Amino acid sequence: MKNILFVASEGVPFIKTGGLADVVGSLPKCIDKKYFDVRVMIPKYSCIKQELKDKMKYKTHFYMDFNWKSEYVGILEAKVDGIIYYFIDNESLFTGFKIYSDNVIDEITKFSFFSKAALSALPLIGFRPDVIHCHDWQTGLVPVYLKERFQGNEFFRGIKTVMTIHNLKFQGKWDVKTVKSITGLPDYFFTPDKLEAYKDANLLKGGIVYADAVTTVSPTYAEEIKTAFYGEGLDGLLNARAGSLRGIINGIDYDDFNPETDKNIVCPYNAVNFRKEKIKNKRALQAELGLEQDDKKFMIGIVSRLTDQKGFDLIAYIMDELCQEDVQIVVLGTGEERYENMFRHFDWKYNQKVSANIYYSDELSHKIYAASDAFLMPSLFEPCGLSQLMALRYGTIPIVRETGGLKDTVEPYNEYESTGTGFSFRNYNAHEMLATIRYAKYVFYQKKREWNKMIDRAMAADFSWHVSAKNYQEMYDWLIG
Numbered sequence: 308m309k310n311i312l313f314v315a316s317e318g319v320p321f322i323k324t325g326g327l328a329d330v331v332g333s334l335p336k337c338i339d340k341k342y343f344d345v346r347v348m349i350p351k352y353s354c355i356k357q358e359l360k361d362k363m364k365y366k367t368h369f370y371m372d373f374n375w376k377s378e379y380v381g382i383l384e385a386k387v388d389g390i391i392y393y394f395i396d397n398e399s400l401f402t403g404f405k406i407y408s409d410n411v412i413d414e415i416t417k418f419s420f421f422s423k424a425a426l427s428a429l430p431l432i433g434f435r436p437d438v439i440h441c442h443d444w445q446t447g448l449v450p451v452y453l454k455e456r457f458q459g460n461e462f463f464r465g466i467k468t469v470m471t472i473h474n475l476k477f478q479g480k481w482d483v484k485t486v487k488s489i490t491g492l493p494d495y496f497f498t499p500d501k502l503e504a505y506k507d508a509n510l511l512k513g514g515i516v517y518a519d520a521v522t523t524v525s526p527t528y529a530e531e532i533k534t535a536f537y538g539e540g541l542d543g544l545l546n547a548r549a550g551s552l553r554g555i556i557n558g559i560d561y562d563d564f565n566p567e568t569d570k571n572i573v574c575p576y577n578a579v580n581f582r583k584e585k586i587k588n589k590r591a592l593q594a595e596l597g598l599e600q601d602d603k604k605f606m607i608g609i610v611s612r613l614t615d616q617k618g619f620d621l622i623a624y625i626m627d628e629l630c631q632e633d634v635q636i637v638v639l640g641t642g643e644e645r646y647e648n649m650f651r652h653f654d655w656k657y658n659q660k661v662s663a664n665i666y667y668s669d670e671l672s673h674k675i676y677a678a679s680d681a682f683l684m685p686s687l688f689e690p691c692g693l694s695q696l697m698a699l700r701y702g703t704i705p706i707v708r709e710t711g712g713l714k715d716t717v718e719p720y721n722e723y724e725s726t727g728t729g730f731s732f733r734n735y736n737a738h739e740m741l742a743t744i745r746y747a748k749y750v751f752y753q754k755k756r757e758w759n760k761m762i763d764r765a766m767a768a769d770f771s772w773h774v775s776a777k778n779y780q781e782m783y784d785w786l787i788g
């Protein structure tokens with residue numbers, strides 16, 4: 308049996324702000340239990356729902372030197388869907404209504420503590436991982452601390468690390484002096500070939516330099532981040548580590564996202580009966596959101612964090628033009644104020660056509676996947692993207708920009724060969740996007756049989772975890788040797 312420990316800042320069902328939590332919550336369940344024992348470690352945030360906290364059992368605690376203090380480290384444990392979760396507890400650090408704040412020093416302190424505590428806890432929990440699988444900048448110091456102070460200890464010797472990049476935009480950077488003081492790491496680590504980048508200390512960079520393998524969440528993003536446009540300043544390093552860098556596409560949980568058994572939607576359907584049944588979900592959603600009641604309207608769904616990563620500048624630019632056409636647009640999500648207000652404005656201006664739901668609801672997201680005809684995701688960059696996979700699963704045709712995981716998962720429609728599962732455009736250009744939406748709309752209104760055949764193909768595509776889980780297993784095997 309090989310032991311794998313995921314260390315991450317969020318994971319479903321306990322705490323989620325984005326796709327990272329979905330991956331941490333669903334991938335371990337799909338790794339072969341005959342050969343691997345996969346467990347997960349996350350912080351015990353005070354904002355985790357009480358009913359979930361009630362599932363946790365106290366295991367042990369100790370004190371650890373950190374940031375010039377002796378800090379309490381509690382360890383709790385819970386088992387969900389057959390997976391053991393460990394929680395690192397420290398009430399003063401993991402406090403607040405949200406898990407991330409805008410105060411960079413707080414964030415760096417919190418997650419440096421978490422990374423060190425995660426390693427320090429291992430000898431006490433009776434689980435020695437062969438591989439520690441780290442996710443994003445918040446855990447970038449795990450491979451660094453392992454190298455610095457734990458490798459000398461018999462227990463830790465030979466433990467391998469993987470660093471998975473879910474989003475290169477966030478790196479955890481601050482000035483060297485402060486980070487040195489918080490982390491307690493010696494001068495040795497703060498040079499340009501290690502943690503230093505452009506004069507600052509950079510936690511993700513530490514992880515990329517010291518991990519035994521580096522992965523990201525799609526093959527295309529793995530290539531893109533070696534270029535200046537997508538590399539966020541680390542393209543040089545990623546080129547240097549190209550031999551240890553691979554892209555493994557994310558999957559989604561096919562039980563949670565299943566139009567046939569989905570309890571959130573009015574009318575379940577499948578790949579055989581969607582022609583008659585899917586429409587009932589559209590009717591229900593039009594009624595629920597106060598949109599014009601019309602079966603034939605081309606409904607476009609958007610479920611997203613409202614950040615510039617997701618291409619909302621393009622949408623803002625052509626929204627008035629788009630709203631002159633025969634479409635309905637349903638939006639769900641929260642984020643940057645300018646995008647929240649942009650959608651509120653268009654909801655007010657085109658009330659029968661646009662429904663802006665500026666909050667987050669799991670239930671409404673499922674209703675939108677089921678009800679919409681198309682799903683719009685024109686991202687500026689997209690390491691993988693999960694929503695387009697959910698849309699495909701629900702027979703809702705994605706309209707995407709050809710970047711990162713969107714490029715790897717949505718095959719563009721080819722009208723001559725009758726192939727493809729969606730529509731895509733190449734450049735980050737609002738009118739290129741609009742032309743693509745118009746083309747999709749044309750196929751929807753004028754070539755209904757072709758449209759439905761595209762739904763057949765979309766629903767037949769398989770983005771469950773089983774293929775990608777095998778890729779991770781192969782990597783773990785290769786690392787452990």
Ligand code: GLC
Pocket residue numbers: 325326327330473474524557689690691692693712
């Ligand atoms: C981040 C990325 C997204 C990816 C997710 C899970 O949220 O922005 O593209 O799907 O992580 O890997």
